[in-house]
Amino acid sequence: MLSKSQARAFFLGGTVVTFLIFIGLTIYSLAPSNDQTNHENITEQVVKGKHIWETNNCMGCHSIMGEGGYYAPELTKVIDRRGEPLIKAILQSPVPWAPNGRKMVAYEMSDEDAEAMIEYLKWIGEIDLNGFDRIVSPLARERMKD
Amino acid sequence: MKYQSQKIAYWFFALCMLLFSLQIVYGFIMGFARIGMDGLHDFIPFNTARAVHTNLLVVWLLAGFMGAAYYIIPEEAQREIVSVKWAYIQLISLAVVGVAAITGYHFNIWEGRKFLEIPRELDYLVVVNVLLFLGLILATLFKSKRQTTTAMVLTMGLVFAALLYLPGMIWFDSQVTDSFFRWWVVHLWVEGVWELIMGGILAFLLIKLTGVDREVIEKWLYVIVGLTFLSGILGTGHHYYYIGVNKIWLVVGGIFSALEPLAFLAMALFAVYMYRKGERNHPNKIALFWTVGASIVSFIGAGLLGFAHTLPQTNLYTHGTLVTAMHGHYAFWGAYVMIVLAIISYAMPNLTGRKRHDNTNGHLAFWLSNIGMLGMVTALGVAGVVQVYLERRLGMDFMVAQEEVKIHFVVMLLCATMFATGIGMYIYEFIKYGRPTDEALKVPAVEEDNKVLVH
Ligand code: HEM
Numbered sequence: 291m292l293s294k295s296q297a298r299a300f301f302l303g304g305t306v307v308t309f310l311i312f313i314g315l316t317i318y319s320l321a322p323s324n325d326q327t328n329h330e331n332i333t334e335q336v337v338k339g340k341h342i343w344e345t346n347n348c349m350g351c352h353s354i355m356g357e358g359g360y361y362a363p364e365l366t367k368v369i370d371r372r373g374e375p376l377i378k379a380i381l382q383s384p385v386p387w388a389p390n391g392r393k394m395v396a397y398e399m400s401d402e403d404a405e406a407m408i409e410y411l412k413w414i415g416e417i418d419l420n421g422f423d424r425i426v427s428p429l430a431r432e433r434m435k436d
Numbered sequence: 437m438k439y440q441s442q443k444i445a446y447w448f449f450a451l452c453m454l455l456f457s458l459q460i461v462y463g464f465i466m467g468f469a470r471i472g473m474d475g476l477h478d479f480i481p482f483n484t485a486r487a488v489h490t491n492l493l494v495v496w497l498l499a500g501f502m503g504a505a506y507y508i509i510p511e512e513a514q515r516e517i518v519s520v521k522w523a524y525i526q527l528i529s530l531a532v533v534g535v536a537a538i539t540g541y542h543f544n545i546w547e548g549r550k551f552l553e554i555p556r557e558l559d560y561l562v563v564v565n566v567l568l569f570l571g572l573i574l575a576t577l578f579k580s581k582r583q584t585t586t587a588m589v590l591t592m593g594l595v596f597a598a599l600l601y602l603p604g605m606i607w608f609d610s611q612v613t614d615s616f617f618r619w620w621v622v623h624l625w626v627e628g629v630w631e632l633i634m635g636g637i638l639a640f641l642l643i644k645l646t647g648v649d650r651e652v653i654e655k656w657l658y659v660i661v662g663l664t665f666l667s668g669i670l671g672t673g674h675h676y677y678y679i680g681v682n683k684i685w686l687v688v689g690g691i692f693s694a695l696e697p698l699a700f701l702a703m704a705l706f707a708v709y710m711y712r713k714g715e716r717n718h719p720n721k722i723a724l725f726w727t728v729g730a731s732i733v734s735f736i737g738a739g740l741l742g743f744a745h746t747l748p749q750t751n752l753y754t755h756g757t758l759v760t761a762m763h764g765h766y767a768f769w770g771a772y773v774m775i776v777l778a779i780i781s782y783a784m785p786n787l788t789g790r791k792r793h794d795n796t797n798g799h800l801a802f803w804l805s806n807i808g809m810l811g812m813v814t815a816l817g818v819a820g821v822v823q824v825y826l827e828r829r830l831g832m833d834f835m836v837a838q839e840e841v842k843i844h845f846v847v848m849l850l851c852a853t854m855f856a857t858g859i860g861m862y863i864y865e866f867i868k869y870g871r872p873t874d875e876a877l878k879v880p881a882v883e884e885d886n887k888v889l890v891h
């Protein structure tokens with residue numbers, strides 16, 4: 291029968307081994323040669339867009355790359371689906387945008403902020419998501435078929 | 437109650453009850469917004485309600501774990517907490533940081549990173565607070581001659597939880613890296629170190645409630661937490677499938693996260709088996725229900741419902757849908773809410789000297805909240821599956837699919853009302869009969885009475 295010290299060895303051993311593998315895989319997948327994000331395309335504007343994304347907690351309603359709230363549409367391929375002009379209008383709208391009854395906060399963004407936001411969303415849209423992009427954007431799926 | 441300083445636990449539990457009720461209020465705000473009743477939009481938009489709802493949950497669960505530690509550690513270490521005064525200072529600062537964060541969310545002061553919305557300035561205060569807490573617990577253990585496995589596992593969970601908070605505080609320019617390390621906090625908490633905390637509390641309760649030999653219980657505790665880390669650390673990969681990192685995670689995350697339910701299964705078998713083996717007939721039936729209930733419901737909510745969407749082939753379609761919300765509710769409920777309610781139910785009669793062990797109110801609270809929660813989760817699950825089918829398989833527009841699932845939120849709100857009634861009864865019981873008394877110090881705990889009877 292298993293003894294208490296064997297059980298402890300199982301706990302400590304398993305933890306150390308899997309943790310080391312985890313660190314190894316982390317280094318591997320964040321290595322520049324394995325980049326799937328077009329890291330070099332992260333411009334100042336994209337960073338600014340990320341900052342606006344965070345300080346307004348857009349993720350509290352929307353999801354991006356499948357992460358966030360489930361109240362409002364997934365935004366991974368949104369520029370692709372809706373086009374820049376519409377997105378800009380939504381971000382700058384003085385009244386809550388609510389085409390289907392569900393309201394978005396009216397952010398009334400400046401030109402500069404809205405453009406940074408769009409650059410950020412464009413950068414997101416180019417990331418290789420291992421196939422998820424095709425699932426969340428019917429348009430991308432159509433293109434894959436052609 | 438054997439030690440004067442165990443009374444600190446009461447105030448942590450009181451904070452739990454307060455924040456838990458607020459959490460439910462914000463849940464209702466979101467539920468109503470989803471069926472078109474969003475009259476509060478200008479003051480509490482959905483993202484505010486969501487951040488408040490989830491952060492209150494995390495803060496009150498942490499307060500519950502801390503309260504549990506202040507109750508359990510003196511008994512395990514057989515001495516008083518080193519400083520009662522500092523423990524109260526720690527409690528107050530925790531409450532202040534929590535309330536400041538929640539208030540800020542109403543004024544667009546936050547960080548917009550799911551579950552870690554607390555702004556970085558406040559993060560530093562959180563760190564100080566947790567260091568103070570750990571300092572008190574570790575000093576108490578250090579000064580004691582008795583170091584039990586139960587106390588060690590519980591403390592280890594708390595120390596690791598603190599360490600893992602740090603990667604979430606680093607700023608990254610890339611959303612992908614940001615998200616990568618956000619999971620080091622969120623996933624490695626709930627599917628890693630928090631399970632140690634849960635296991636520690638569970639072992640303590642089983643020792644007290646069933647009377648099974650400590651050595652036996654603690655041996656299995658090691659096996660359980662061993663399974664947790666063995667599967668849970670590499671299981672982090674199930675959040676890395678589709679966020680823009682290497683495909684290797686589809687294999688590693690898929691295999692290891694599929695093993696995660698084993699730890700929860702072990703926990704359920706452990707509790708049920710010890711309960712049957714135990715010869716002690718502990719009168720605190722309510723604590724027993726919550727304890728065994730936590731082990732079973734966590735297996736369903738975290739284990740089975742987690743498994744249901746953890747394979748990459750499935751997750752490709754369910755990722756970021758209401759299916760996730762369904763699992764999130766039942767997993768948090770079964771594993772962490774129920775274990776905190778269990779330790780509170782066990783501790784209260786000992787802190788007060790009142791034998792509220794087996795009353796109708798307490799049983800009703802258990803059943804109403806559990807059946808209500810099961811109903812909510814079922815409604816969310818149906819909504820989630822319909823959403824996946826319409827939106828992800830048929831390519832229907834997001835908002836069109838949302839209209840289709842609206843009706844399920846009406847059902848969810850009805851079940852939520854039942855749930856809230858149960859929790860209301862639990863809190864009523866806590867307020868009415870919960871205040872600790874010094875006389876309780878003189879009343880020997882039931883276990884001591886029992887030892888004489890059984891052996
Ligand atoms: C008590 C333990 C657990 C808790 C509290 C919990 C809670 C949660 C929460 C809140 C989320 C949503 C996270 C987000 O999208 O930001 C989530 C996601 C997820 N959980 Fe768990 N979980 C637990 C255990 C498990 C287990 C054991 C498994 C697997 C067997 C699992 C599989 C998943 C998967 C695959 C996702 C990602 C869903 C998606 O792609 O949208 N969980 N969990």
Ligand code: HEM
Nearest residue numbers: 359360361460463464466467760761764765768769773852
């Ligand atoms: C009256 C009861 C409750 C109601 C009406 C409610 C409703 C909701 C709603 C509408 C959401 C947002 C989903 C979205 O983004 O669209 C949510 C999120 C969440 N709630 Fe609740 N909730 C309630 C109680 C609870 C309880 C008791 C817990 C903990 C056990 C809990 C844990 C969570 C979690 C973890 C999330 C985030 C889920 C995710 O992102 O996947 N809720 N809740």
Ligand SMILES: [Fe+2]
Nearest residue numbers: 623627674675
């Ligand atoms: Fe996870």
